[in-house]
Amino acid sequence: MDEREKYSIDLLTALAERTIKRLWVLIILLIILLFGTNAAWVYYENQFETVSVTQDVDSGEGDVRMTGVGDIYGESTPNG
Numbered sequence: 001m002d003e004r005e006k007y008s009i010d011l012l013t014a015l016a017e018r019t020i021k022r023l024w025v026l027i028i029l030l031i032i033l034l035f036g037t038n039a040a041w042v043y044y045e046n047q048f049e050t051v052s053v054t055q056d057v058d059s060g061e062g063d064v065r066m067t068g069v070g071d072i073y074g075e076s077t078p079n080g
Helices: 003-045
Strands: 054-058 063-067
Touching: none
Parallel strands: none
Antiparallel strands: 054 063
């Protein structure tokens, strides 16, 4: 092996070592960012409160129990 081949092998080895260090830094950074985004989603989801409303309605002939979510549109007429 002449001096030129030794120099090129040393050069490639140094470049590979630098690349491996950079990849490790990138992997650690991505893990930290993944943890940060998951923590942000947990914080965001915990800002809301789940509410359940139960309403008892007297239909005149018997008791009706209604549960649900949403708006009611239209007119209501009294039972008579």
